[in-house]
Amino acid sequence: MDNAKEAAALARDALKRQVAKRRLATRLTREGLAPGADAPFRVAVYFSDEPVNLYQIRQWYAPLQELARTQPVVVISRMPETTLMLLEECPLPVLHAPRVTEIESFMAHHEIGLVLYVNQNVRNFQMLRFATPAHVFVSHGESDKSYMASNQLKAYDRVFIAGRAAAERLTGALVDFDVAARAVEIGRPQNDTTYPAPHLPADGRTTVLYAPTWEGDRPSMAYGSIATHGEAMLTALLADPRFRVVYRPHPRSGAFQRSYGAASARLAALVEQANAADPTAHHLVDTRTAFGWHLTALDACITDVSAVALDWLATGKPLVLTRPSSPSAEVEPTRLNTSVPLVPAADAGGIVAVLDAAVGQPDEARAAVVEHYFGDTAPGAATARFVAASTELIESRLAHA
Numbered sequence: 335m336d337n338a339k340e341a342a343a344l345a346r347d348a349l350k351r352q353v354a355k356r357r358l359a360t361r362l363t364r365e366g367l368a369p370g371a372d373a374p375f376r377v378a379v380y381f382s383d384e385p386v387n388l389y390q391i392r393q394w395y396a397p398l399q400e401l402a403r404t405q406p407v408v409v410i411s412r413m414p415e416t417t418l419m420l421l422e423e424c425p426l427p428v429l430h431a432p433r434v435t436e437i438e439s440f441m442a443h444h445e446i447g448l449v450l451y452v453n454q455n456v457r458n459f460q461m462l463r464f465a466t467p468a469h470v471f472v473s474h475g476e477s478d479k480s481y482m483a484s485n486q487l488k489a490y491d492r493v494f495i496a497g498r499a500a501a502e503r504l505t506g507a508l509v510d511f512d513v514a515a516r517a518v519e520i521g522r523p524q525n526d527t528t529y530p531a532p533h534l535p536a537d538g539r540t541t542v543l544y545a546p547t548w549e550g551d552r553p554s555m556a557y558g559s560i561a562t563h564g565e566a567m568l569t570a571l572l573a574d575p576r577f578r579v580v581y582r583p584h585p586r587s588g589a590f591q592r593s594y595g596a597a598s599a600r601l602a603a604l605v606e607q608a609n610a611a612d613p614t615a616h617h618l619v620d621t622r623t624a625f626g627w628h629l630t631a632l633d634a635c636i637t638d639v640s641a642v643a644l645d646w647l648a649t650g651k652p653l654v655l656t657r658p659s660s661p662s663a664e665v666e667p668t669r670l671n672t673s674v675p676l677v678p679a680a681d682a683g684g685i686v687a688v689l690d691a692a693v694g695q696p697d698e699a700r701a702a703v704v705e706h707y708f709g710d711t712a713p714g715a716a717t718a719r720f721v722a723a724s725t726e727l728i729e730s731r732l733a734h735a
Contacts, residue, residue, distance in 0.1 A: 378410050529624050
């Protein structure tokens with residue numbers, strides 16, 4: 335039975351790809367979006383993933399737009415469905431290059447001094463073969479997950495990191511990796527961006543973001559709390575009229591384990607049931623907006639060991655972390671998880687008391703931790719560092735080309 339379901343799923347995926355290819359070909363023909371248009375690009379953002387991972391590049395749109403003011407940027411997409419979505423939403427030029435030969439043709443006609451990578455897709459190696467540009471891993475978040483100190487980072491010329499915490503993480507984990515020479519601290523440029531926010535009433539409720547990560551694709555990455563903590567925490571929060579809950583599951587929730595996706599659906603149902611019982615509550619299941627507005631509009635955050643935790647940390651507002659139930663998920667003591675509550679699944683039902691204590695913690699107690707992870711968090715500072723570091727690499731590489 336499982337084999338039949340898997341075969342059916344593969345057939346559906348193949349059909350979707352064929353439909354996307356035809357739609358994309360029609361659009362490119364109709365609109366004249368020739369691959370590798372004539373703009374003198376100097377920066378390429380390489381993205382070879384399916385649409386489910388578009389969240390990884392979306393958070394870079396605003397910083398890349400700033401870079402593009404002086405260093406023209408193009409996004410190279412390999413998958414037709416992804417390219418179609420990028421053409422609709424991305425504020426930067428998009429090149430569809432499904433074949434390596436098309437990438438070769440593009441690189442031959444442009445002076446690309448910098449290639450940026452937001453993830454560790456195995457197809458990155460098809461781009462890393464080009465020797466002229468600097469290849470830089472920028473990731474799609476800053477977190478204390480083991481992923482952030484992968485030996486794969488050695489494949490890149492540079493790694494753009496948020497701050498001293500990341501440098502210490504790399505120093506402690508990697509052998510024969512010159513952190514001082516290859517890791518460049520830029521802060522978190524995404525936090526300089528203002529995002530459109532949905533309307534939530536200003537009625538005195540404390541608005542709490544619950545933003546768990548996905549289940550992970552292996553035991554060592556099983557940091558997600560949806561199936562272990564979620565129901566107990568949301569039940570307690572939704573029962574307390576002092577709180578408004580914004581539930582934002584990770585876009586990949588359920589991608590590896592269907593049961594995890596089903597658990598997320600149950601949590602969404604709890605939120606909707608609470609709204610039905612009290613229409614003035616205005617709880618929200620948020621699966622459509624770009625992440626970022628939450629940082630300014632909401633009051634407190636409950637999340638897992640993830641990039642959301644560190645993005646929220648920079649706000650200086652109350653933060654609570656969940657302790658992963660998987661014994662294989664590494665949670666080494668860090669400045670973050672030793673400075674905020676870390677809640678095991680057995681204590682999830684007591685989240686209200688934990689949150690109340692976190693809300694009472696003075697903001698200044700978090701300032702040193704924020705500086706350790708992000709450096710200067712003044713508005714625009716991280717974006718300026720990103721643009722400066724990128725420009726320096728571009729000029730250096732093209733001067734020696």
